[in-house]
Amino acid sequence: MATTNGHTNGAPKSAEEIAKAAKKAFEASQLVTTEQRNEVLESIRHALQASKDKVFEANKLDLEAAEKEVQAGRLSQQLLKRLDLTKGSKFDDMLQGISDVAALPDPTGQVTYATKLDEEMELYRVTCPIGVLLVIFESRPEVVVNITALAIKSGNAAILKGGKESLHTASLLTSIIQSALSTSPLEPAFIQSVQTRQEISALLSQDRYIDLVIPRGSNALVRSIQQASRIAVMGHADGLCAVYLDESADETKAVRVTVDAKCDYPSACNAAETLLVHESLLTTVWPKVALALIEKGVQLRCDDASLAGLRCAQEVSGNKAFPSLVREIAPEDYDTEFLDLILAVKVVSSLSDAVQHINAHSSHHTDAIVTENAANGATFCRAVDSAGTFVNASTRFADGFRYGLGTEVGISTGRTHARGPVGLEGLVIYKYMIRSADGKGSIAGEFGTGKKPFLHQQMQGVIRLPF
Amino acid sequence: MATTNGHTNGAPKSAEEIAKAAKKAFEASQLVTTEQRNEVLESIRHALQASKDKVFEANKLDLEAAEKEVQAGRLSQQLLKRLDLTKGSKFDDMLQGISDVAALPDPTGQVTYATKLDEEMELYRVTCPIGVLLVIFESRPEVVVNITALAIKSGNAAILKGGKESLHTASLLTSIIQSALSTSPLEPAFIQSVQTRQEISALLSQDRYIDLVIPRGSNALVRSIQQASRIAVMGHADGLCAVYLDESADETKAVRVTVDAKCDYPSACNAAETLLVHESLLTTVWPKVALALIEKGVQLRCDDASLAGLRCAQEVSGNKAFPSLVREIAPEDYDTEFLDLILAVKVVSSLSDAVQHINAHSSHHTDAIVTENAANGATFCRAVDSAGTFVNASTRFADGFRYGLGTEVGISTGRTHARGPVGLEGLVIYKYMIRSADGKGSIAGEFGTGKKPFLHQQMQGVIRLPF
Numbered sequence: 001m002a003t004t005n006g007h008t009n010g011a012p013k014s015a016e017e018i019a020k021a022a023k024k025a026f027e028a029s030q031l032v033t034t035e036q037r038n039e040v041l042e043s044i045r046h047a048l049q050a051s052k053d054k055v056f057e058a059n060k061l062d063l064e065a066a067e068k069e070v071q072a073g074r075l076s077q078q079l080l081k082r083l084d085l086t087k088g089s090k091f092d093d094m095l096q097g098i099s100d101v102a103a104l105p106d107p108t109g110q111v112t113y114a115t116k117l118d119e120e121m122e123l124y125r126v127t128c129p130i131g132v133l134l135v136i137f138e139s140r141p142e143v144v145v146n147i148t149a150l151a152i153k154s155g156n157a158a159i160l161k162g163g164k165e166s167l168h169t170a171s172l173l174t175s176i177i178q179s180a181l182s183t184s185p186l187e188p189a190f191i192q193s194v195q196t197r198q199e200i201s202a203l204l205s206q207d208r209y210i211d212l213v214i215p216r217g218s219n220a221l222v223r224s225i226q227q228a229s230r231i232a233v234m235g236h237a238d239g240l241c242a243v244y245l246d247e248s249a250d251e252t253k254a255v256r257v258t259v260d261a262k263c264d265y266p267s268a269c270n271a272a273e274t275l276l277v278h279e280s281l282l283t284t285v286w287p288k289v290a291l292a293l294i295e296k297g298v299q300l301r302c303d304d305a306s307l308a309g310l311r312c313a314q315e316v317s318g319n320k321a322f323p324s325l326v327r328e329i330a331p332e333d334y335d336t337e338f339l340d341l342i343l344a345v346k347v348v349s350s351l352s353d354a355v356q357h358i359n360a361h362s363s364h365h366t367d368a369i370v371t372e373n374a375a376n377g378a379t380f381c382r383a384v385d386s387a388g389t390f391v392n393a394s395t396r397f398a399d400g401f402r403y404g405l406g407t408e409v410g411i412s413t414g415r416t417h418a419r420g421p422v423g424l425e426g427l428v429i430y431k432y433m434i435r436s437a438d439g440k441g442s443i444a445g446e447f448g449t450g451k452k453p454f455l456h457q458q459m460q461g462v463i464r465l466p467f
Numbered sequence: 468m469a470t471t472n473g474h475t476n477g478a479p480k481s482a483e484e485i486a487k488a489a490k491k492a493f494e495a496s497q498l499v500t501t502e503q504r505n506e507v508l509e510s511i512r513h514a515l516q517a518s519k520d521k522v523f524e525a526n527k528l529d530l531e532a533a534e535k536e537v538q539a540g541r542l543s544q545q546l547l548k549r550l551d552l553t554k555g556s557k558f559d560d561m562l563q564g565i566s567d568v569a570a571l572p573d574p575t576g577q578v579t580y581a582t583k584l585d586e587e588m589e590l591y592r593v594t595c596p597i598g599v600l601l602v603i604f605e606s607r608p609e610v611v612v613n614i615t616a617l618a619i620k621s622g623n624a625a626i627l628k629g630g631k632e633s634l635h636t637a638s639l640l641t642s643i644i645q646s647a648l649s650t651s652p653l654e655p656a657f658i659q660s661v662q663t664r665q666e667i668s669a670l671l672s673q674d675r676y677i678d679l680v681i682p683r684g685s686n687a688l689v690r691s692i693q694q695a696s697r698i699a700v701m702g703h704a705d706g707l708c709a710v711y712l713d714e715s716a717d718e719t720k721a722v723r724v725t726v727d728a729k730c731d732y733p734s735a736c737n738a739a740e741t742l743l744v745h746e747s748l749l750t751t752v753w754p755k756v757a758l759a760l761i762e763k764g765v766q767l768r769c770d771d772a773s774l775a776g777l778r779c780a781q782e783v784s785g786n787k788a789f790p791s792l793v794r795e796i797a798p799e800d801y802d803t804e805f806l807d808l809i810l811a812v813k814v815v816s817s818l819s820d821a822v823q824h825i826n827a828h829s830s831h832h833t834d835a836i837v838t839e840n841a842a843n844g845a846t847f848c849r850a851v852d853s854a855g856t857f858v859n860a861s862t863r864f865a866d867g868f869r870y871g872l873g874t875e876v877g878i879s880t881g882r883t884h885a886r887g888p889v890g891l892e893g894l895v896i897y898k899y900m901i902r903s904a905d906g907k908g909s910i911a912g913e914f915g916t917g918k919k920p921f922l923h924q925q926m927q928g929v930i931r932l933p934f
Binding site: 026027115131212230232250254257260359374379381383384385386393402403415416434438 | 851870914
């Protein structure tokens with residue numbers, strides 16, 4: 001069987017060998033052009049298309065093994081479903097995804113700063129790939145192809161680790177990709193995959209060769225990787241989002257935004273887990289919002305004030321038994337990512353209280369205000385220290401595709417490099433290039449106090465690297 | 468004595484309390500405007516000016532203690548000199564530095580991406596501070612004031628740790644800064660300082676509150692911090708830069724660029740440590756470059772081919788004894804940051820060999836090519852995987868001020884967030900803001916396949932946040 005880490009003699013490679021081979025493949029790729037990388041992507045698409053039957057066979061092996069795990073109660077039916085690459089248009093969608101990524105603008109080679117240092121000397125800051133990515137994900141085998149496309153498009157080498165449930169499929173997909181690479185300007189080790197957890201923990205210490213770790217999966221996975229590695233990690237460990245209904249909240253907007261934020265996809269990281277209600281809305285907007293949520297089957301965990309508001313509204317309406325979906329809050333509920341039809345509710349007496357609650361309890365992912373007061377909207381956006389702050393829009397918009405980033409590499413709750421939904425831009429960094437056309441060459445000793453001054457004439461507009 | 472971590476009752480605070488107070492001060496500062504932050508900087512300048520005598524007294528205490536250490540041979544004379552804040556215009560320069568930073572453009576509040584998602588819904592990506600910085604530096608006490616200015620300007624709270632030699636001066640400077648903050652819109656805990664190494668190691672585990680660690684000092688300091696912390700670290704552990712003399716190198720440029728790169732400031736991280744010479748230059752350009760270096764007192768550690776070139780040139784000239792500054796290379800010399808008048812020399816047979824040597828041995832800091840061939844210059848800039856790649860310009864230009872960044876927070880050899888010389892931009896990240904003016908509020912459930920499409924009309928040019 002072909003190994004999938006670019007090794008040909010069959011002996012397993014150590015984590016260091018894998019990481020070193022990735023870095024070598026990355027360094028060897030520096031002169032591969034955008035057009036060539038796009039061609040590589042198309043050749044991978046064709047190779048996968050030609051091996052569709054084989055991929056399905058490998059996928060069947062994984063599915064059979066997984067079914068046994070499901071029967072034994074060790075795996076969920078949902079995970080089994082995610083594993084299946086043969087269903088519907090999943091395989092074709094996976095291939096189309098490669099072409100979609102190829103069609104995106106090149107994130108590398110962009111000049112983001114340029115300045116004239118001297119009459120004949122210019123400085124350019126140019127985007128370029130980061131280096132070697134280690135991407136760790138769970139069961140869905142098509143992620144191998146998806147990440148491969150993103151890595152090649154952005155010029156980064158990648159080491160992939162999928163869930164053990166997708167072992168056969170992921171290994172075969174990587175083999176096919178490496179075969180395609182072997183006749184391309186990129187080395188086969190540009191994309192490698194590893195299979196075991198042991199390999200991952202060894203790879204996490206290869207900070208000499210690996211530049212960025214991207215965990216895609218559960219909070220537990222992300223946290224364990226952040227704990228285990230000194231390498232930069234791009235991932236989100238939590239999505240504890242809040243919606244705040246401000247004093248001036250419009251009822252229709254309050255109902256629609258809250259219901260969408262909670263119910264559109266409750267298990268997503270951008271779903272709301274906490275609702276903050278201004279005290280002035282207790283018997284007006286709040287009961288309407290509560291009713292709409294209850295109709296959607298949402299369990300409300302309420303503090304005393306919000307409970308009182310509901311009881312009061314119920315007495316006025318004079319009907320129906322008190323809804324069974326309404327419960328008393330427990331203190332930990334404000335720090336819990338339910339990922340379910342459950343919402344923690346708290347009454348606040350001011351915008352400032354709402355902001356303080358969010359900054360103290362939210363995961364700094366995405367939070368929204370519903371307000372008719374533009375100044376309060378602006379204050380909320382600035383004062384809430386989260387990756388996304390929205391006015392009269394659902395937290396569910398926090399997503400790379402919805403933001404128009406073309407693709408989503410992940411969502412970062414980190415505060416350096418990339419924050420929030422991350423597109424291809426999150427896979428690049430930059431380097432500085434100086435070109436001197438000075439007849440004698442440019443030397444630093446000729447500049448400074450009492451010598452030549454630097455011009456520092458910043459070039460404006462869209463600048464292309466002239467060499 | 469006033470403590471310098473924003474604590475008033477005299478009891479020492481734990482690392483967690485310090486870090487938590489910093490985060491709280493950061494969160495409380497979100498609505499403080501650019502203008503207010505600039506005013507705070509000016510008030511700090513005035514407070515320091517008014518306390519000049521006291522600062523000099525504290526500095527004298529540090530100097531006296533340091534002199535004893537020098538006499539005991541435990542401290543270098545150079546370090547003692549760095550500690551002295553009373554010499555010449557050092558104090559006034561320190562104060563002027565505050566105003567210089569205040570005068571820089573605000574790195575926060577810049578819209579770097581904006582797109583119309585729907586007719587009445589816009590998305591803005593806006594730069595903002597990162598959060599809490601932990602800055603660790605060595606003896607120079609004025610760094611306290613310098614970092615304070617950068618942190619306040621960029622809206623980041625900071626915890627500072629200087630060398631133990633500057634204890635009295637640094638503590639007093641921080642007290643004065645905190646007094647000034649206590650009557651400002653920023654909380655005193657926005658700038659704190661800690662004194663002991665124990666506190667640092669405890670702080671390095673406060674990843675819940677501290678967002679970025681910036682070590683400024685020796686390689687050993689930077690490396691030990693990178694090893695000890697899971698928090699993002701921005702620093703450079705090495706500066707092993709190379710100059711490559713290409714086949715077509717002009718003699719004048721070769722001599723000037725190499726001599727400047729090596730001799731302008733040999734202990735700087737952007738000084739050259741390695742010279743690569745194309746084999747075609749062995750008896751032409753290379754001996755001229757060697758002679759110029761020897762005249763400057765540079766010891767040349769040469770491989771066999773470069774040695775042979777020198778001998779051959781000497782035989783032709785027929786005079787002088789073989790220079791004593793020329794030695795044979797040892798293999799580790801190509802991986803050594805000499806920080807001294809020593810240069811490792813290697814002959815290569817092609818541009819590609821030069822690139823491979825640099826990618827394998829340099830610290831990916833800054834490398835330069837001397838060439839008259841524009842295509843080779845462009846190839847070098849792309850193929851060398853370093854933060855700076857220069858054509859016919861000395862590696863010594865790699866510097867924040869020289870790049871026109873206004874200031875230099877540090878130089879990063881990291882590959883995420885910031886790379887190369889880092890200005891105020893390195894102290895900011897961004898957040899996404901959505902503003903919907905849709906009459907019913909914007910909800911995600913109404914968009915997608917078969918529903919409303921996203922407009923994704925990217926706004927062009929310089930965009931100001933409209934709210």
